[in-house]
Amino acid sequence: MSSLEDYYRLTRKLVQLAETWEKSKDQDQSIVQIEAILEDRQLLLKHIIAPNSEEEKQLSKKLLEEEKNLNEKLTTIRHQIGEELQAIRKKKTYNNKYMNSYNNISTDGFFYDKKK
Numbered sequence: 001m002s003s004l005e006d007y008y009r010l011t012r013k014l015v016q017l018a019e020t021w022e023k024s025k026d027q028d029q030s031i032v033q034i035e036a037i038l039e040d041r042q043l044l045l046k047h048i049i050a051p052n053s054e055e056e057k058q059l060s061k062k063l064l065e066e067e068k069n070l071n072e073k074l075t076t077i078r079h080q081i082g083e084e085l086q087a088i089r090k091k092k093t094y095n096n097k098y099m100n101s102y103n104n105i106s107t108d109g110f111f112y113d114k115k116k
Helices: 003-020 027-045 054-099
Strands: none
Touching (some): 003 054
């Protein structure tokens, strides 16, 4: 198998993982798998040469389409993870404010009556 075919195979595998990520019970494990495949693809990318035959040119075109699809899916995953982290931070902040509500008492609104 050529490097281009291996690269295409790994790209297809990544697309499938990205499509099933949201429904996955263990999303952390899926992210680890995605990262491992991305590293393998990065290594293969160094060995890919320009396509010579007609078959390799067609595979290159398919690969470009799959890359677009993959980029969209990975961007969606990144945004979802970002939203989840933001929600967790917000929940943590609100929880801390609730639990320590009397620690940060503002004295700006108090005044002393000088009348006797």
